[in-house]
Every structure is written in structure tokens, then in C-alpha cells.
Amino acid sequence: MEKTRKKNLPAEERRNVTVEAVIDLAATTNPGDITTAAIARHMKLTQGALFRHFPNKEAIWQAVMKWVAERLMSRIEKAAAGIESPLEAMQAMFLAHIAFVSEHPGAPRMLFGELQGAKATPAKRLAHALLKQYAERLNELIETAKSRGELPNELDNQAAAMLFIGTIQGLIMQSLISGDIDQMRQAAPGVFAIYRRGIACSELEK
Amino acid sequence: MEKTRKKNLPAEERRNVTVEAVIDLAATTNPGDITTAAIARHMKLTQGALFRHFPNKEAIWQAVMKWVAERLMSRIEKAAAGIESPLEAMQAMFLAHIAFVSEHPGAPRMLFGELQGAKATPAKRLAHALLKQYAERLNELIETAKSRGELPNELDNQAAAMLFIGTIQGLIMQSLISGDIDQMRQAAPGVFAIYRRGIACSELEK
DNA sequence: GAAAAATTAGTAACTAATTACTATCTTTCC
DNA sequence: GGAAAGATAGTAATTAGTTACTAATTTTTC
Numbered sequence: 044m045e046k047t048r049k050k051n052l053p054a055e056e057r058r059n060v061t062v063e064a065v066i067d068l069a070a071t072t073n074p075g076d077i078t079t080a081a082i083a084r085h086m087k088l089t090q091g092a093l094f095r096h097f098p099n100k101e102a103i104w105q106a107v108m109k110w111v112a113e114r115l116m117s118r119i120e121k122a123a124a125g126i127e128s129p130l131e132a133m134q135a136m137f138l139a140h141i142a143f144v145s146e147h148p149g150a151p152r153m154l155f156g157e158l159q160g161a162k163a164t165p166a167k168r169l170a171h172a173l174l175k176q177y178a179e180r181l182n183e184l185i186e187t188a189k190s191r192g193e194l195p196n197e198l199d200n201q202a203a204a205m206l207f208i209g210t211i212q213g214l215i216m217q218s219l220i221s222g223d224i225d226q227m228r229q230a231a232p233g234v235f236a237i238y239r240r241g242i243a244c245s246e247l248e249k
Numbered sequence: 250m251e252k253t254r255k256k257n258l259p260a261e262e263r264r265n266v267t268v269e270a271v272i273d274l275a276a277t278t279n280p281g282d283i284t285t286a287a288i289a290r291h292m293k294l295t296q297g298a299l300f301r302h303f304p305n306k307e308a309i310w311q312a313v314m315k316w317v318a319e320r321l322m323s324r325i326e327k328a329a330a331g332i333e334s335p336l337e338a339m340q341a342m343f344l345a346h347i348a349f350v351s352e353h354p355g356a357p358r359m360l361f362g363e364l365q366g367a368k369a370t371p372a373k374r375l376a377h378a379l380l381k382q383y384a385e386r387l388n389e390l391i392e393t394a395k396s397r398g399e400l401p402n403e404l405d406n407q408a409a410a411m412l413f414i415g416t417i418q419g420l421i422m423q424s425l426i427s428g429d430i431d432q433m434r435q436a437a438p439g440v441f442a443i444y445r446r447g448i449a450c451s452e453l454e455k
Numbered sequence: 456g457a458a459a460a461a462t463t464a465g466t467a468a469c470t471a472a473t474t475a476c477t478a479t480c481t482t483t484c485c
Numbered sequence: 486g487g488a489a490a491g492a493t494a495g496t497a498a499t500t501a502g503t504t505a506c507t508a509a510t511t512t513t514t515c
Contacts, residue, residue: 051479051494071367075281079471092495094472122453158426159358161280174426202439205269209419209440217411220364220380231410234415241447257460257513287504298461300506 044207058096060086060102069149074156079103100141107225108157108169111150116176118143129188130243133181133207134235140211141231151215178204194243203242210238264302266292267309268316275355280362285309307370314375315365317356322382324349335394336449339387339413340441344415347437351430357421384410398450409448416444 064086081088097103122139123132157170181204187195218227263423270292289296303309328345329338387410394400
């Protein structure tokens with residue numbers, strides 16, 4: 044058995060550790076205020092060493108966004124896989140999304156923080172791509188739901204997709220603000236129930 | 250008529266101009282990246298002059314939050330005033346909120362930006378108070394709606410209020426991300442219609 | 456002419472990035 | 486099999502550029 048505790052990690056693993064350190068820090072710190080020194084400190088490394096693995100700070104953020112996009116989408120796809128009813132699949136995606144965020148509170152903060160910036164960084168492009176992919180996936184589900192009669196044909200696809208994502212973002216915002224992550228998990232089923240009624244209910248009102 | 254164009258503004262007016270300058274800048278810049286130099290430049294003033302009117306930067310942000318809270322709440326109250334039906338009042342509030350934000354895109358960004366920070370600044374306390382007041386107002390409306398039979402008694406008040414605010418925040422987020430503010434105004438009525446059906450619809454599902 | 460307001464010219468602290476150097480691991484080759 | 490040689494990872498110190506904030510001086514306004 045090895046007594047020697049590794050100090051020097053291989054480059055790829057060090058990059059992974061870096062990304063996780065940023066996600067960790069983003070859980071409690073405004074992304075814009077995360078310094079390279081803070082990242083290094085959190086992973087017990089000197090600040091300069093970071094730049095042996097990333098050409099600049101932007102590259103770190105790019106890697107973080109890639110991490111978030113991949114993990115989130117695979118998590119959501121896995122949750123919806125094998126569910127025949129589109130509405131049920133949407134519910135599974137909704138809850139999986141919330142679960143992912145509650146496990147990684149830093150993830151949505153990185154996303155929002157990056158997307159708010161004015162200038163178009165590579166990291167921002169990744170975030171945009173993620174949202175687009177998400178919206179397209181939802182559109183597919185809504186369409187098949189209509190064809191199966193689970194949703195009324197009059198329903199506005201775009202509004203429904205937008206509200207789906209918006210509802211999640213709103214829930215996340217509220218939990219970030221209150222600082223209570225569990226609140227989000229508990230509220231999620233009830234909130235989705237209202238959303239579902241909203242898009243599925245065929246009652247007419249003037 | 251006065252030919253002399255004032256260069257030196259009285260202190261109070263200068264403070265107001267400062268707040269508006271920050272809101273202006275926040276429309277296109279991440280709040281965390283707004284520097285005192287940028288604020289001064291935007292109002293054609295030297296950077297040092299700002300500190301003749303505010304003891305520090307935090308005081309500026311506090312003033313901005315106060316501005317946002319007062320204007321937003323008065324706008325919303327005005328919109329709901331004189332409407333007897335609570336549901337209709339909620340719709341008016343919803344649309345007034347969206348209209349306010351589309352006129353001042355910097356306002357929600359300041360709010361979100363401030364609320365995301367970990368440490369409890371005075372500005373953050375103001376933002377929290379605003380949200381709390383908002384939620385209480387909604388709770389009142391939902392309660393009276395129930396008593397008038399406009400909403401089902403089984404409805405979860407807290408979930409409904411949370412979703413109201415969350416839906417708005419989600420809409421705002423989407424527009425900030427896409428950069429298209431008008432999109433939000435156009436989508437708002439349709440989105441509220443879904444929300445309304447969601448809370449009001451009495452159709453049962455398993 | 457004097458109080459209020461703004462300018463000019465700083466400072467100390469912090470940030471991303473660079474550099475010269477050291478330690479540790481891996482491969483090579485007789 | 487073990488020393489020499491090279492590659493890999495990390496350190497510590499330093500750089501140029503920003504940032505919030507301050508103090509001395511000048512300008513504006515009534």
C-alpha cells in the first residue's frame with residue numbers, strides 16, 4: 044500500500060479539481076468575485092500554479108461551463124429516458140433539474156453570472172448553447188404531447204417552454220436569495236403541479 | 250430664462266442623478282463590474298466627486314436599492330388599485346411589474362446581483378424587505394380570492410405566491426439572457442394566462 | 456465673499472498573469 | 486537493476502494594471 048500522499052496531480056485531474064473548486068466556491072460567493080487566488084487557496088495550491096493548466100482565467104470559466112452543461116443535460120436526459128408520457132417525462136426532467144441544482148448550488152450561479160455579462164465570452168457562448176438545446180428538447184416533448192392528446196393544440200409552444208425554464212430559474216433564484224436550498228426541493232412538486240395544470244387545463248375563461 | 254447652465258448640482262439632486270446613472274449602467278453591465286469611475290464618467294463628473302455625496306460605494310448601492318424598491322412597489326400598488334377582483338388585480342400587478350422592468354432593465358439586475366452575494370450588506374437587507382413585502386401583498390390577494398370563490402381553497406398559498414414571483418424572475422432572466430427586452434413584454438400576457446389557469450383551474454388529475 | 460461643489464492628484468490594497476527556480480515522477484539504456 | 490536524462494507539476498516572488506477611497510486645491514453659485 045502506498046504511504047506517499049500525492050501532491051502532484053496529473054494535469055487532467057488537476058483541471059477537474061480546479062473546476063470542482065470553482066463550483067464549490069460559487070455556492071457561497073458571487074462568481075464575479077471569485078479570484079484565482081481564492082480558487083488556488085481552496086484547492087491548496089499556489090495561485091500561479093493554476094496558469095500551468097489553464098492559459099488564462101477565461102479558460103477556467105469555459106471549462107466550468109462545459110462541466111455544468113454536460114452534467115446537467117445528461118442528468119436530465121437520464122431522468123426522462125424510458126418514460127412514454129411526455130408530460131410525465133417533463134415532470135421527471137423538472138425534478139431532476141432541481142435535484143441537480145440543489146446538489147450543486149454553484150452551478151446555476153455560474154450560469155446566471157456568465158449570462159448576465161454584456162460581452163460575448165466563449166463561456167457565455169457555451170451557456171447559450173445549453174439553454175438552446177434545452178428549449179429544443181422541451182419543444183419536442185410538447186409537440187409529441189399534443190399529438191398524443193395530452194396537451195391542447197391551442198397551447199403556445201414557445202410560451203410553455205419559456206415558462207418551464209423560467210419557473211425553474213425562478214425557483215432557483217428564490218432559494219439562492221433565501222439561502223435555503225431544501226425549500227426548493229420541497230416546493231418543486233407543488234410548483235410543477237401548478238405549471239402542469241396551467242398548460243394542460245382545457246377550461247376556458249374569458 | 251436662464252442662460253447659465255448649471256454645472257454644480259445641489260447635493261440631493263446630485264445623489265438622484267447618481268442613482269439613475271447606476272441604473273442606467275446596470276442595464277448593460279454586470280452590477281459587480283460597475284466601478285465608481287464608470288459611474289462618474291457616465292454622469293460627466295470626476296470620480297472623487299462622488300465621495301462628496303456618498304460616504305462609500307456601499308451607500309450608493311443602498312440608495313439604488315431604495316430607489317428600486319420605492320418605484321417598483323408604488324408602480325405595482327397603483328396598477329392594482331381600484332380593481333375589485335383579486336385575480337384581475339394580480340394580472341395588473343404582473344403586467345405592471347414587467348413594464349417597470351422593461352423600462353429599467355438595470356433594476357432587476359441590481360436586485361439579483363445584490364441578493365446573490367453571500368455577505369449581508371445593508372443593500373441586501375433592503376432587497377430582502379422588498380421581496381417579503383411583495384410576498385405578503387400576494388398572500389392577501391390570494392386569500393381574498395379564495396374567500397370570493399375565485400380560487401380553490403385547496404390551493405397552496407405559498408406555492409402560488411412563490412410561483413408568481415418566480416415566473417416574473419424567470420421571464421426577466423430569459424430577457425436578460427437573450428438581450429431582447431421586448432420579448433418579455435410580448436410573452437408576459439400569455440405566460441400569465443398559463444399561470445392563472447394553473448392556480449385557478451379546478452380540473453382534477455391523479 | 457463665503458459656502459457648496461467639483462477637480463486634481465494622489466495612496467494602499469488587490470488582481471490576473473509571468474518568471475526563475477525546485478521537487479517529483481517516468482523513461483531510457485548499458 | 487540502477488543511474489542518467491528528460492518530462493511534469495508546483496513554488497515563491499514579482500509585474501502591470503485596477504479599484505475604492507482621500508486630501509489639497511480650484512471653481513461655481515448665490
